[in-house]
Amino acid sequence: MEDRGFNIDSKIHLEQGDITLLKVDAIVNAANNSLLGGGGVDGAIHRAAGPQLLEFNRKLGGCNTGDAKISPGFNLPAQFVISTVGPIWKDGSHHEDDLLASCYHRSLEVAVENNLTSIAFPSISTGVYGFPFERACKIALSTVNAFLNDNQTIQKVILITFSHEDYLAMKKVYAQMKAQ
Ligand code: AR6
Numbered sequence: 656m657e658d659r660g661f662n663i664d665s666k667i668h669l670e671q672g673d674i675t676l677l678k679v680d681a682i683v684n685a686a687n688n689s690l691l692g693g694g695g696v697d698g699a700i701h702r703a704a705g706p707q708l709l710e711f712n713r714k715l716g717g718c719n720t721g722d723a724k725i726s727p728g729f730n731l732p733a734q735f736v737i738s739t740v741g742p743i744w745k746d747g748s749h750h751e752d753d754l755l756a757s758c759y760h761r762s763l764e765v766a767v768e769n770n771l772t773s774i775a776f777p778s779i780s781t782g783v784y785g786f787p788f789e790r791a792c793k794i795a796l797s798t799v800n801a802f803l804n805d806n807q808t809i810q811k812v813i814l815i816t817f818s819h820e821d822y823l824a825m826k827k828v829y830a831q832m833k834a835q
Contacts, residue, residue: 657819661826666803667796669829670815671822675703677813680771681725681735683762685779688717690724690738695782696817705730712738721757723765735771737762741780744787752794755780759798767808775813778821788821792828 659671674682674696684700687693690712692701701708707729718724723739739762742754758779766774776795780786792814799812816822 659819659822661829663796663829666809666811667799668811668813669822669825670813671817671819672815673699673817674775674777674815675699675731677775677815678732679773679775679811679813680733681737681766681769681774682728682731682733683723683774683776683779684736684738685777685782685784686718686738686740688720688740690715690718690740693783696777700731700736703731704728704736708736721754721761723758723761725765725769733775735769737765737774739779741784741786744780744785747790751780751786752790755786755791755794756798759795760802763799763802763806763809763812767806770808772809773811773813774809775815778814778816778825781821788824789828792825793832796829796832 661669685696711726715724718740720740723737726736728734728736739758741758742751781788781791
């Protein structure tokens with residue numbers, strides 16, 4: 656059988672698949688500053704959640720890059736959607752790394768503030784926003800790992816990629832980080 660999932664430890668799981676199908680407390684959306692929908696994973700989440708998500712998000716007043724806001728999951732199997740806004744990749748010298756780390760950190764903080772214990776992240780900024788995939792994976796893994804070391808509330812974090820190629824690349828990044 657094809658490899659589609661890998662446990663890093665008891666709390667962090669790497670996976671390939673569709674985030675809209677996951678039954679976790681919250682799935683994270685790679686949104687834009689309006690929080691009013693778009694393409695990619697954002698479009699998929701809005702389609703699966705139903706039009707109420709857009710209605711709800713209209714009241715949130717948008718979201719700054721690197722920040723995160725929570726909404727109900729409506730028709731999704733996940734209870735909540737935490738929308739975060741990743742940086743648009745320019746050349747790496749425009750605070751892209753820090754802003755991406757902030758997306759993961761703030762999403763986890765919002766989850767904790769709402770007493771959630773399981774959360775799934777797509778690979779934020781690595782689609783339309785053009786962030787180099789392996790560099791983004793490194794930031795995702797190190798930020799999640801540091802947060803879980805400091806905070807015991809979250810019991811499960813899934814990092815999910817849509818393509819198998821991205822999944823294998825994420826596993827490779829993890830192996831390289833572990834070897835260092
Ligand atoms: N499940 C998991 N991952 C997915 C799914 C899915 N159903 N669909 C796509 N991905 P992107 P960004 C992966 O472009 O780069 C939107 O229009 C995809 O393979 O969705 O942060 C927003 O409104 C990629 O690796 O998000 C913003 O305007 C990753 O999700 C803008 O795109 C992120 O790709 C945000 O761009």
